[in-house]
Every structure is written in structure tokens, then in C-alpha cells.
Amino acid sequence: MQTAINHILSELKGLYPDTEIKSFSYLIIEKLTxxxxxxxIVNKNxxxxxxQHHVIETFIEKLKKNVPIQYILGETEFFGLTFNVNESVLIPRPETEELVEWIRSENNRSADLNILDIGTGSGCIAISLKHEFPNASVHAFDISEQALNTARSNVxxxxxxxTFSRTNILNAxxxxxxWDIIVSNPPYVTEQEKSSILPNVLEHxxxxxxxxxxxDPLLFYRSIALFAKHHLKPQGKLYFEINRSFGVETVELLTDLGFCNVELRKDISGNDRMVRAVTPNP
Incomplete structure (x- = not known):
């Protein structure tokens, strides 16, 4: 087993940081065994x-082609749960865990809430919220049937x-x-930002x-906010993950649409990343 780990480290050296390669090697061995x-460590000999060697070689070749390790393994961890992932869905990220934690921390976890996740992808937000709010009724939209199939497998x-629905929120x-809570991590990377995207993300x-x-970088935020304005209960909450470059603009959009208590928060890296807004009482 240690020989296989050393082989992975050798084959990928220089392609990724050493610490990342070491993490890959353990993830691959964990998956195999x-x-x-x-x-x-105990069974290193x-x-x-x-x-098994053939599987390892296949994984190494995919890593050399910048395929994300999560897609290679077919799964990843998010908010204490394990999710199936493939190239029909985004890989859940730590910043999104921070968004789920914000929702978890400021809402009654035992209440009979109605929660909607728009653009659910793998279902990581919706499923994590159902896990954290066991009495809630959770619904999720996505435009991609392939993504919804992945989300259903994660349920x-x-x-x-x-409950999942195939829905184009741009044609609400x-x-x-x-709903009491609507949450979304919609598309937010602008075309001009493509050049700064890592190959493993851009290509896969x-x-x-x-x-x-x-x-129109706020295209989805505008549509979702308008939908939320008419479909949140009084004092209902709208949560967004956002492009760090458009925090102020997102706050202005929500304020202009009549939402109150609009709050912009930074992620663990210090970037504007999340917004919460509340519908006013009638």
C-alpha cells in the first residue's frame, strides 16, 4: 500500500502541490480499500x-488531465454528509458550507419551515438543510435534468x-x-473571468x-429576487452566494426591490461571498 502511495506521489510530482498530491494518494487508497x-498507515505493507493497480493508474491518468479528484472518486464531503458528484454538477465548495451554516445559525431548526433551493445542482444545499432542519419541507429547482438525477441519488x-422540480428560474x-426561506448559489462567474479559472474547473x-x-452579471440574482419577492412569506429570508466582485451591487439590487435587513458577509478568505435579505411585513 505504501508502494502505491509512493507511486502516486512520483507520477504527479510537479503537476500539483506536494500536499495536494499526498491528499490525493490517501483519498484514492481510501476509495479502493x-x-x-x-x-x-497500519496496513502499509x-x-x-x-x-487495483489498474484502477490506480486510471486515476493517475485522469489527474494528469486535470480531472477534479471529486469527479474521479465520484463523491465528496459537504457539511458532514457525502454526496455523489459528476460532470453534470458543480463540486460543492467550502464557501457554500458557510452559507448553509449562516442559515442554520439564525433560524429555528425545529420549526416546520418551507425551504426552497434554486439551482440545486448536486442537491448539497437542499439536502444539508433538510438534515439540519428535520421538520422542514424542502423543495429544490434546477434547469438540468442530469443535475436533478444526481440530486435525487443524493437524497x-x-x-x-x-422534492425536486425541473425549473428555469429565468422563466419563473x-x-x-x-416559502419561509429561499436560498440560491446561482451562476455568477462572468465570461471575462474565464481566463482566471483553473483548468480543472474550466474544462470539467x-x-x-x-x-x-x-x-448582465446579476441576471440570476434579479430573477430570483423578483420570484422571492412574490413567493416568500412576510419576514421570509432570501440567501445568496455571490460573486465577490458584486457584493455592493447585489445589496443595492435587493434594497431597490424593497427587501429589508440586507446583510453582506465575507467568507473565511475575507471575500464578499454571501447576502441575506428579508421581506418586509405587508
């Missing part, structure tokens, strides 16, 4: 079969109840339903979930 990191994997559906993660036109 089901061992914890401690068990890998265990030999792999030819089939089954985590044994939680979330007519509904009488009202779904552009449908990433990019917006340069001339």
Missing part, C-alpha cells in the same frame, strides 16, 4: 491486486426527503406556494452552472 487513514444516499413558474465543471454574460 474502504480503510481510514489510520488503517492505511498490504499488497494490491493487478485490478437516496443520505436517506432524506427533498406560476405558483401559489410560499458544467458551464451552465458557472457563467453569466459580462453585460
Amino acid at each position: 474502504g480503510f481510514s487513514r489510520t488503517e492505511i 498490504t499488497l494490491f491486486s493487478d485490478e 437516496e444516499r443520505n436517506k432524506l426527503d427533498v 413558474p406560476k405558483t401559489e406556494q410560499r 465543471e458544467p458551464h451552465l452552472a458557472l457563467f453569466v454574460p459580462d453585460n
Whole structure:
């Protein structure tokens, strides 16, 4: 087993930071064996079969082509849960965990809330919120049927109840339903920012979930906010993950639409990343 780890380290040296390669090696061995990191160290002299060696070589070749490790493994961790991921959905990120934590921290976790996640992708936000708010009724929209299939697989994997709908929020559906909380991590990377995107993201993660036109970077925020204005209950809350370059503009948009208590928060890296707004009483 240690020989396989050394082989991975050698093959990927110079392509990624050494600490990242070491992390990859343990993730690959964990996937192959089901061992914890401690068990890998204890069983370091265990030999792999030819089939296992072939899987390792396949993983190494994909990493050399900038395929994200999460897609190679087919899963990732988010907010204490494990999610299936593939190239139909974005890989959940730590900044989004911060958004879920904000929602968790300022709402009654035992209440019978109605929660909507718009642009659910893998379902990581919706499913994590159902886990944290067990009495809530959680609904999630996405335009991609492939993404919704992945999200449904994650509901089954985590044994939680979330309702999914294929919906284009830019052509918002007519509904009488009202929610206590609407949350969204919509596409927010502008086309001109493509040049700064890492190859493993640009070449493999779904552009449908990433990019917006340069001339309308708040396209989805405007549509979702207008939808929320009519479909949140009084004192209902709207939460966004945002492009760090448009924090002030997002706050202005929500304020202009009549939302109150609009708050902009930074992520752990010190970037503007999240906004919360509240619908006023009638």
C-alpha cells in the first residue's frame, strides 16, 4: 500500500502541490480499500491486486488531465454528509458550507419551515438543510435534468426527503406556494473571468452552472429576487452566494426591490461571498 502511495506521489510530482498530491494518494487508497487513514498507515505493507493497480493508474491518468479528484472518486464531503458528484454538477465548495451554516445559525431548526433551493445542482444545499432542519419541507429547482438525477441519488444516499422540480428560474413558474426561506448559489462567474479559472474547473465543471454574460452579471440574482419577492412569506429570508466582485451591487439590487435587513458577509478568505435579505411585513 505504501508502494502505491509512493507511486502516486512520483507520477504527479510537479503537476500539483506536494500536499495536494499526498491528499490525493490517501483519498484514492481510501476509495479502493474502504480503510481510514489510520488503517492505511497500519496496513502499509498490504499488497494490491493487478485490478487495483489498474484502477490506480486510471486515476493517475485522469489527474494528469486535470480531472477534479471529486469527479474521479465520484463523491465528496459537504457539511458532514457525502454526496455523489459528476460532470453534470458543480463540486460543492467550502464557501457554500458557510452559507448553509449562516442559515442554520439564525433560524429555528425545529420549526416546520418551507425551504426552497434554486439551482440545486448536486442537491448539497437542499439536502444539508433538510438534515439540519428535520421538520422542514424542502423543495429544490434546477434547469438540468442530469443535475436533478444526481440530486435525487443524493437524497437516496443520505436517506432524506427533498422534492425536486425541473425549473428555469429565468422563466419563473406560476405558483401559489410560499416559502419561509429561499436560498440560491446561482451562476455568477462572468465570461471575462474565464481566463482566471483553473483548468480543472474550466474544462470539467458544467458551464451552465458557472457563467453569466459580462453585460448582465446579476441576471440570476434579479430573477430570483423578483420570484422571492412574490413567493416568500412576510419576514421570509432570501440567501445568496455571490460573486465577490458584486457584493455592493447585489445589496443595492435587493434594497431597490424593497427587501429589508440586507446583510453582506465575507467568507473565511475575507471575500464578499454571501447576502441575506428579508421581506418586509405587508
